[in-house]
Amino acid sequence: xxxxxxxxxxxxxxxxERGYDAIGVQEIVENAGVTKPTLYHYFGxxxxxxxxxxxxxxxxxxxxxVAAASYRGDLPLTLxxxxxxxxxxxxxxxxxxxxxxxxxxxxxxxxxxxxxxxxNERQFSLVENVFAAAVRDHGNxxxxxxxxAMTFIGVxxxxxVLAFNxxxxxxxxxxxxxxxxxxxxxxx
Amino acid sequence: xxxxxxxxxxxxxxxxERGYDAIGVQEIVENAGVTKPTLYHYFGxxxxxxxxxxxxxxxxxxxxxVAAASYRGDLPLTLxxxxxxxxxxxxxxxxxxxxxxxxxxxxxxxxxxxxxxxxNERQFSLVENVFAAAVRDHGNxxxxxxxxAMTFIGVxxxxxVLAFNxxxxxxxxxxxxxxxxxxxxxxx
DNA sequence: CATGTATTATACCGATCGGTATATTTTTGT
DNA sequence: ACAAAAATATACCGATCGGTATAATACATG
Numbered sequence: 001x002x003x004x005x006x007x008x009x010x011x012x013x014x015x016x017e018r019g020y021d022a023i024g025v026q027e028i029v030e031n032a033g034v035t036k037p038t039l040y041h042y043f044g045x046x047x048x049x050x051x052x053x054x055x056x057x058x059x060x061x062x063x064x065x066v067a068a069a070s071y072r073g074d075l076p077l078t079l080x081x082x083x084x085x086x087x088x089x090x091x092x093x094x095x096x097x098x099x100x101x102x103x104x105x106x107x108x109x110x111x112x113x114x115x116x117x118x119x120n121e122r123q124f125s126l127v128e129n130v131f132a133a134a135v136r137d138h139g140n141x142x143x144x145x146x147x148x149a150m151t152f153i154g155v156x157x158x159x160x161v162l163a164f165n166x167x168x169x170x171x172x173x174x175x176x177x178x179x180x181x182x183x184x185x186x187x188x
Numbered sequence: 189x190x191x192x193x194x195x196x197x198x199x200x201x202x203x204x205e206r207g208y209d210a211i212g213v214q215e216i217v218e219n220a221g222v223t224k225p226t227l228y229h230y231f232g233x234x235x236x237x238x239x240x241x242x243x244x245x246x247x248x249x250x251x252x253x254v255a256a257a258s259y260r261g262d263l264p265l266t267l268x269x270x271x272x273x274x275x276x277x278x279x280x281x282x283x284x285x286x287x288x289x290x291x292x293x294x295x296x297x298x299x300x301x302x303x304x305x306x307x308n309e310r311q312f313s314l315v316e317n318v319f320a321a322a323v324r325d326h327g328n329x330x331x332x333x334x335x336x337a338m339t340f341i342g343v344x345x346x347x348x349v350l351a352f353n354x355x356x357x358x359x360x361x362x363x364x365x366x367x368x369x370x371x372x373x374x375x376x
Numbered sequence: 377c378a379t380g381t382a383t384t385a386t387a388c389c390g391a392t393c394g395g396t397a398t399a400t401t402t403t404t405g406t
Numbered sequence: 407a408c409a410a411a412a413a414t415a416t417a418c419c420g421a422t423c424g425g426t427a428t429a430a431t432a433c434a435t436g
Contacts, residue, residue, distance in 0.1 A: 003383085019298040021209035025424060035385055036425075042383095046424065098295065105293035105349075107286065110207040138375060146355050147347065147366065148374055154346030158338040161293075167334050178335065184373040186336055187326060191413080213394060223415055224395075230413090234394065 004042045006032040008056065011049055016099040020050060020112040050115050054103075057096040058119045061089050062126075069126045071133040078130055079179050083156055087170040090160045098164065101157060127153055155182055192230045194220040196244065199237055204287040208238060208300040238303050242291075245284040246307045249277050250314075257314045259321040266318055267367050271344055275358040278348045286352065289345060315341055343370055 001009075010031040014023045025046055029039050043049040068081035090097040104120050106113040128149035135141050141148065159178055163170045180188075189197075198219040202211045213234055217227050231237040256269035278285040292308050294301040316337035323329050329336065347366055351358045368376075 015295075017295055017297045019209055019295045019300075021207055022295075022298055024422065026422075037386090038384055040425070102293050102295050105290050107203075107205055107207045107210075107290050109205045110210055112207075140376070141374060144365075144374075146350060147362070147369075150346040150350050150355075151343045151366065151369070154342035155339045158342030159335065162334060162338050167338075174335070177332075178339065181335075181339070182373065183375065185369075185371045186329060186332075187371065188328070212392065214392075225416090226414055228395070 003032065003034050003038055007034065007039055007042065007049070008053055012053055012057075012095055012099060015050070015053070016095045016102070019102065021110070047111060047115060050112065054100070054116055054119060057093060058100070061085070062119075062122065064089065065123065065126050069130050071130045073137060075130075075134045075138070076179070076183060078134075079152065079182065080175065082127060082130070082152075083175050083179050086153075086156045086160065087175055090163065091170055094164065097160065101161070124149060124153065152182055191220065191222050191226055195222065195227055195230065195237070196241055200241055200245075200283055200287060203238070203241070204283045204290070207290065209298070235299060235303065238300065242288075242304055242307060245281060246288070249273070250307075250310065252277065253311065253314050257318050259318045261325060263318075263322045263326070264367070264371060266322075267340065267370065268363065270315060270318070270340075271363050271367050274341075274344045274348065275363055278351065279358055282352065285348065289349070312337060312341065340370055 007028060011023075011028050014028060014031065025036055025039060028049075029036050032039075039049065043052055064085045065082065068085045069078065071078045100116065100119075103112050103116040106116075108117075128145050131141065131145040131148040131152075135145065155178060159168065159170065159174060162168045168174055195216060199211075199216050202216060202219065213224055213227060216237075217224050220227075227237065231240055252273045253270065256273045257266065259266045288304065288307075291300050291304040294304075296302075296305075316333050319329065319333040319336040319340075323333065343366060347356060347358065347362060350356045356362055
């Protein structure tokens with residue numbers, strides 16, 4: 001693997017484990033077995049490194065989410081597909097997903113949040129558009145797309161956090177259960 | 189107001205705005221109009237300052253949550269009361285709640301997360317116990333307390349984040365709607 | 377082989393990091 | 407009033423921060 005990749009991987013692991021602000025550039029290059037000028041040659045700055053890191057992983061996630069979030073009249077199916085994307089990505093790239101989660105809730109004026117906020121907004125609007133489209137077929141949902149989208153993502157992330165802490169498994173059973181719960185509530 | 193309080197208030201504002209790791213002790217004392225030895229006299233360390241900060245605000249939140257989370261056979265009522273506590277606290281202490289939110293999703297090995305993790309777990313178990321107790325009256329909920337508790341908190345925090353970004357108001361209407369949604373799903 | 381470009385290392389920059397030794401002021405208890 | 411204790415300031419510590427000037431190396435292309 002080339003040095004650029006090594007730096008990205010080490011930075012991902014360290015940022016996800018201890019946080020962007022707590023990790024120094026020196027520690028990244030030591031772990032990657034290179035020196036600082038190499039890092040600055042490829043990424044220009046610590047912020048540029050974070051941007052490259054997020055771009056690389058988010059692109060794939062976004063593609064999957066776009067494909068899953070195409071509403072064609074079957075909301076339960078669409079929600080299941082979206083949940084699949086989230087669960088699958090958290091399973092396949094747990095370190096990255098941990099980082100994305102922590103950055104998504106980082107303070108708004110922090111450098112790390114500013115780097116990730118655009119991606120969060122895009123993610124949110126993709127899900128929101130599903131509910132906005134579904135309103136046409138479910139009249140009594142009108143005007144609630146934002147809350148639906150945000151709470152749906154919140155429910156999925158709640159499951160993912162539980163899974164990261166070893167309390168549940170992100171399998172099909174949980175997915176069906178939690179999407180059903182979101183659609184029909186907790187009593188059935 | 190005494191210097192101890194001034195330091196706590198300035199630290200809260202700065203930590204919530206830009207993050208614990210991104211704020212230096214120097215910036216805190218400058219904002220508070222004191223010097224570093226004063227801060228270290230009262231709090232011993234930067235970490236001690238964060239602990240004192242979280243203790244002070246979480247204690248009140250915990251009291252409210254304990255009172256709200258006493259399940260006595262009426263789950264809809266209990267959930268509404270819990271949601272009221274979250275919404276009220278986010279409204280009354282928005283800066284603190286922003287900080288608590290960001291720390292709750294911070295990387296697990298970060299200093300800030302370690303300081304707050306115990307409070308998060310306690311918060312979670314208070315809500316989990318409600319669902320555990322409700323299982324006796326709602327047989328078909330068995331074995332799902334953890335997911336119910338985590339997703340319920342996730343839904344509430346999703347609303348609070350939406351409110352912080354100006355998309356919704358944390359009023360009684362939203363509270364009723366979102367608790368109803370959690371209980372009965374999105375179609376009714 | 378020659379030459380330009382991309383890559384990497386050594387050694388350093390000023391600034392800031394969390395924290396403190398020492399001394400002085402302010403407050404408190406008697 | 408006076409002594410002890412609490413509170414605060416000045417000035418500093420070594421370490422680390424993000425970043426870079428310079429030079430050497432590797433590499434691709436003619």
